[in-house]
Amino acid sequence: MLDVRRIRQDFPILRQQVNGRPLVYLDNAATTQKPRQVIEALVRYYETSNANIHRGIHTLATRATEQYEDARRKVARFIGARGPEEVVFTRNATEAINLVARAWGDEHIGEGDEIVLTLMEHHSNIVPWQLLARRKGATLRYAGITDDGKLDLDELRRLIGPQTKLVAVTHMSNVLGTINPVADIAEMAHRAGALLLVDGAQSVPHLPVDVQALGADFLAFSAHKMLGPTGVGVLWARAELLEAMPPFLGGGDMIAVVRPESSTWAELPHKFEAGTPNIADVIAFGAAVDYLEGIGMSNVRRHEEELTELALERLRRVAGVRIFGPSSASERGGVVSFAMEAAHPHDVATIADGHGVAIRAGHHCAQLLMRALGVPATSRASFSIYNDVDDIEALVEALEGVNRVFGEGRERTAVR
């Protein structure tokens, strides 16, 4: 296990009480907290280096540009990209996926083409493809899930055919925690002549991810789920794909030469970064990558796998708890969704909050998955490097509290 006590000292926000109890933050799949190294990088940038980047001659502009591009190099190295030109900064993972749907999709998807998705996708990896399919007269196909919350690979294999132009799949489900065998899926897609987009919003923050081993063509993820600030997302794609794609948004910084009727585009990756980007937050994101690399992603994974295993074991023993997703921690990330017989997820989350325990309740932007699971919503606890055994115990204690308030095994009887 990691030295959680030391790590926690880097996260000032965790030193507080909520409803008279020490804060137990278990909503990391929504967003993680930020270490002081990231917060300091943000402050330091504004106090010492703030200027608009690229084309600036003066000292501050040069310094800001250097720091911004340095963050890009860090991110590229972190995911094993061939070079920093393969890393495009966006607002978030959602925008990265929309960028692909617009810039690549509008060129390559036509009538009768098929886009293959899965029922465990976050809405951000569904809706952009629905919009694209509607623009182009293409069809969406969905692979389902097995009873134990894994991707139905047989169905996926059947769905991928000669009409398939793109497969878009999450690396790790934000609800079930399921880790999908992306390299195998890449092979299926490529054999059919399709490309593979991977939603890495949950995986890149918590698993060692190497885009070369992944075999994907596009990878999208967000800084704020990996100790970085909000407002920064990443699209990684193979350089030759990005080269061939038209721009996404037009404006400053993304052009080479502008003439009255037409323009030529800037080099990669600037072609896809129109306007002044989120300079400060990108630089602070670089500090988050440094922090994670300092711990080591395989250590992050090992720690969270141990916590997940413990959480599964402890939650199974709470009366009326039903856990969704794979039963073994080795097949899932640090995300545990569950239902309680006694109470609705929103009541569970309210009572947990009364115990100082922050968990999420709802459809988790995965309504197709909720329907497949046959529930309107779930409660979800998700872990990060600063969580430890005590946090799991606090969660269990909160859930026992739910049973005390609602009474175990609710019996709903209608009265007319």
Added chain:
Amino acid sequence: MSEPPFDDLYRELILDHYRRPRNHGPLAAPTVQAEGVNPVCGDEIHLDLAIDNGVIADLGFWGQGCSISQSSASMLTERLKGRPLAEAEEVAGKVRSMLVEGASPDPSLGDLEALEGVAKLPVRVKCALLAWNVLLEALRQAKAAAQEEHHG
């Protein structure tokens, strides 16, 4: 560690209506039907009204969701059964002021006063309001139907 206090929110009356919802299920012969969903949380309420001569002769609700949304609907049916339409509208207004403006509960609200604690939890106010918004929609339909009859 001691139990955090939930007396304000999860009062016994609320839990009782959640466990044993009153007037639950559709009516055999409704005159108006309305339904509502909270897209954020997926809570769902369906409401049937049987209106006779300007009075809610019978009503029934069903749906799914948290204890707050379902108990609020159950209490609504209990409070309004056999009451005139004008009173239903009035009660809906008073519940709204209690939940949204934090007004102290009007004595005429009866059991609905149990929902007062929800006003302190802004994220849960929409749960308690759902049934009342569905009621207002049903009342609108009833009015429109009455008007049509009048003109027709």
